[in-house]
Amino acid sequence: xxxxxYITTSLGIFGFVVLWFFSVEYLPVKAFNRLPDPxxxxxxxxxxxxxxxxxxFVPDYYVHIFYSTYxxxxxxxLAVLVGVPLGIFMGWRPKFHxxxxxxxxxxxxxxxxxxxxxxxxIFPGVEPAVIFVTFLVAFFATTMNTLVGVxxxxxxxxxxxxxxxxxxxxxxxxxxxxxxxxxxxxxxxIAMGAAWFSLVAGEMIAAQYGLGFIIWEAYNLIQYPxxxxxxxxxxxxxxxxxxxxxxxxQRLMSWRVSKLGLED
Amino acid sequence: xxxxxxxxxxxxxxxxxxKVYDPDGANVMALDDFSLxxxxxxxxxxxxxxxxxxxxxxxxxxxxxxxxxxxIVLDGKNLASIETIPKPGNDRVVVFQQGALFPWKTVxxxxxxxxxxxxxxxxxxxxxRAREFLKRSGNLEEIANVYPAQLSxxxxxxxxxxxxxxxxxKLLLLDEPFxxxxxxxxxxxxxxxxxxxxxxxKTILFITHDLEEALFLADRVIVMTTRPxxxxxxxxxxIPRPRDQTILASDAYLELRKxxxxxxxxxxxxxxxxxxxxxA
Numbered sequence: 246x247x248x249x250x251y252i253t254t255s256l257g258i259f260g261f262v263v264l265w266f267f268s269v270e271y272l273p274v275k276a277f278n279r280l281p282d283p284x285x286x287x288x289x290x291x292x293x294x295x296x297x298x299x300x301x302f303v304p305d306y307y308v309h310i311f312y313s314t315y316x317x318x319x320x321x322x323l324a325v326l327v328g329v330p331l332g333i334f335m336g337w338r339p340k341f342h343x344x345x346x347x348x349x350x351x352x353x354x355x356x357x358x359x360x361x362x363x364x365x366x367i368f369p370g371v372e373p374a375v376i377f378v379t380f381l382v383a384f385f386a387t388t389m390n391t392l393v394g395v396x397x398x399x400x401x402x403x404x405x406x407x408x409x410x411x412x413x414x415x416x417x418x419x420x421x422x423x424x425x426x427x428x429x430x431x432x433x434x435i436a437m438g439a440a441w442f443s444l445v446a447g448e449m450i451a452a453q454y455g456l457g458f459i460i461w462e463a464y465n466l467i468q469y470p471x472x473x474x475x476x477x478x479x480x481x482x483x484x485x486x487x488x489x490x491x492x493x494x495q496r497l498m499s500w501r502v503s504k505l506g507l508e509d
Numbered sequence: 510x511x512x513x514x515x516x517x518x519x520x521x522x523x524x525x526x527x528k529v530y531d532p533d534g535a536n537v538m539a540l541d542d543f544s545l546x547x548x549x550x551x552x553x554x555x556x557x558x559x560x561x562x563x564x565x566x567x568x569x570x571x572x573x574x575x576x577x578x579x580x581i582v583l584d585g586k587n588l589a590s591i592e593t594i595p596k597p598g599n600d601r602v603v604v605f606q607q608g609a610l611f612p613w614k615t616v617x618x619x620x621x622x623x624x625x626x627x628x629x630x631x632x633x634x635x636x637x638r639a640r641e642f643l644k645r646s647g648n649l650e651e652i653a654n655v656y657p658a659q660l661s662x663x664x665x666x667x668x669x670x671x672x673x674x675x676x677x678x679k680l681l682l683l684d685e686p687f688x689x690x691x692x693x694x695x696x697x698x699x700x701x702x703x704x705x706x707x708x709x710x711k712t713i714l715f716i717t718h719d720l721e722e723a724l725f726l727a728d729r730v731i732v733m734t735t736r737p738x739x740x741x742x743x744x745x746x747x748i749p750r751p752r753d754q755t756i757l758a759s760d761a762y763l764e765l766r767k768x769x770x771x772x773x774x775x776x777x778x779x780x781x782x783x784x785x786x787x788x789a
Contacts, residue, residue: 401609404573407597409623409676419622423613500613500656 281470289470290477297468299459299475309475312454314482316372316447317440320379321486324436328387329429335388336395337421353385357443361450375447375455382443383436390432394425427501430494437490441483456482518584519679519712521547521570526579526589528565539565541737542579547714549584552706554715554723555731556773558780562738563716567682570714572597583679599623602673603682607689608665610657616643616668617653623676642671645708647701663694667701674709683715687722699725700753707751720773724765725757732772735780742772 262283268274269282281289289295293302300306335342357378364374402420411419448457456475463471495501528540539562547553555563568574570581570588572595581589589595597603602623610619620639621632629635643649646667657665666686673681683702687695703726706713717723723730724746732742748761756762 399607399609401605401607402611404571404597404603405605405609405611406622407573408571408599408602409672410599410626411622412626415626419611419614423611426613498613500615500658 279469281473286470286473286477290474297463297466297471299463299468299471309454309456309459310478310482312452313444313448313456313479316376316379316455317437317444317482317486320376320444321383321433321437321440323376323380324383324387324440325433328384328432328436329391332388332391332429332432333395333417333421333425335392336425337417342392349385349388353389357382358446358450361447365451371451371453375444375452378447379440379444383440386436386439387429387432390435391425391429394428394432395421397428398424423500426494426498430490430498433490433494434487437486438483441479441486445479519547519549520584521545521588521680521712521714522582523547523566523570524580524582526566526569526581527577528562528569528574529577538737540569540576541739543738543740544579545731545740547712549712550710551729552713552715552727553729553731554717554727555733556717556720556723557733557738557741558718558735558773558777560780560784561733561735561776563733564684565738567603567684567714567716569595570680571601571603571682599627599676600678601680601682602676602678603684604666604669604673604686606685608662608669608686610665610669610672612657615654615656616649616660619657619668620672620675623672627676639671639675642675643668646671646705661694662690663698666690666698670702670705674705674711679712681711681713683713685717688717688719695722696754702726703750703752718777720766720769721757724762724769725752730765730769732769733776735776735783741776742769744769 266282266284268277269280270278272278289297290300291302292300295303298305299309331345335345360378360381361374364377365371368374368377398420402424403416406416406420444455445457445460448455449461452458456479460472460475460479463469463475523543523545526540526543527538530537530539541562543562543566545553555566557563565574569576572589575595576589576591578591580587583600587593588601610616611622614622617636617639620642621635624635624638625632640650640653643653649664649667652660652664652668657668660668669686687698690698699722706726713727715723715727720730720732724744728746730742730744730746731740732744733739734741744765746765748756748759748765
């Protein structure tokens with residue numbers, strides 16, 4: 246039987262929407278019946294004159310998307326700029342690893358929301374505070390995966406390079422960085438996802454724009470379809486950014502090809 | 510003996526080398542007062558059960574590890590002693606058991622890596638040389654721009670051997686390079702290695718646990734005892750080169766095999782029993 250991934254994937258999504266529709270409309274549970282059903286959400290989302298003010302035809306919708314995307318992107322890029330070199334350095338120099346590992350190990354489990362008060366105290370204004378909190382989560386994911394990637398490089402590659410006359414700087418450039426690349430990109434995908442979820446948490450507490458803000462405000466104003474619009478938009482944004490990271494990774498790592506069936 | 514050219518380098522003198530791991534703890538003696546003189550251009554196979562110290566010997570020769578006592582001299586120059594800090598170099602290139610071509614570099618980039626790191630700048634000349642080696646290795650020129658993951662394991666091994674030999678090392682260290690291969694591919698690789706040896710006449714130290722392979726390939730087979738590694742037998746393989754499969758049925762080969770097979774089995778059995786004791 247030919248397996249068509251797109252058909253099964255679409256069927257999965259369709260099944261979920263049907264389930265959503267029936268649980269809102271027919272399930273004898275009060276809490277469910279309060280929720281907007283998919284039809285209501287889609288009408289609101291694609292309405293030229295949305296009842297609660299947010300749809301694809303409203304410029305404000307894109308302002309919120311822009312703010313969230315901008316924050317996620319800045320945080321993510323900062324996390325890459327700091328986390329990848331730090332992870333590589335920790336994997337490369339055991340002594341530095343010992344200095345830094347316990348600190349990172351202790352700070353990493355602190356949930357992003359717990360950082361919000363400190364972040365607001367440290368930074369002037371809400372914007373850098375939200376970015377800082379988002380950055381932290383992405384940073385830990387990036388650093389840890391980079392470190393794991395360096396440590397997972399087989400010893401023989403280091404030995405082979407040394408045999409062939411590589412200097413320490415060559416080892417860094419020719420073995421450590423490319424060798425850790427697959428794991429770095431796994432880390433970047435996780436970091437991208439983590440950036441979105443901590444971003445929304447930050448926006449719910451302290452922001453005037455952004456998708457997290459929309460969701461929280463819609464909840465307070467009892468505009469339930471808008472909550473779901475915000476959620477779907479976040480899902481799409483997270484998915485697209487994760488795909489982009491994966492595509493970049495595939496481009497940079499064209500050596501990870503499977504056999505072409507060349508035999509001798 | 511494989512000695513052809515008296516002026517060629519690659520003469521190795523291993524003098525009373527002892528290696529103890531973790532001197533203040535478990536005190537595992539991997540090599541015990543091991544000595545061996547290798548003539549330039551000789552093909553030496555070291556056979557022994559796992560844990561006999563043969564990989565330790567290779568690691569010390571390659572500069573990956575220190576020794577506890579003794580000295581190794583290469584062409585009259587000190588290579589390893591208690592005072593020397595081990596340092597790998599492209600005069601002793603290793604071909605690894607699991608294969609260690611850089612997966613992120615093409616075949617060409619892998620092969621030319623050593624020459625570029627040792628200061629060659631004429632990229633055209635280097636690549637032409639690499640192509641020549643690929644051609645002589647069974648018309649492999651067309652794989653020059655391919656990544657190792659696209660090659661069969663046999664091709665990967667051939668490329669790795671080229672990557673070593675192109676640097677014109679004094680000593681080629683082969684660490685059970687065909688261990689993970691099936692019988693057919695192994696036989697092909699044996700032919701290929703014999704041909705490569707015939708063409709280049711490098712000093713080769715070939716580590717293996719497979720006696721048949723050792724006798725088929727080498728000029729001299731060293732059988733080691735199980736831990737601590739000592740020399741048990743030192744056998745001259747006086748079978749003329751070039752060799753091919755037919756020698757496997759020759760009287761000379763069978764006679765050598767008869768002389769050695771029980772010595773190897775005995776050490777393997779001892780290693781096995783020690784393993785059981787250590788597990789208990």
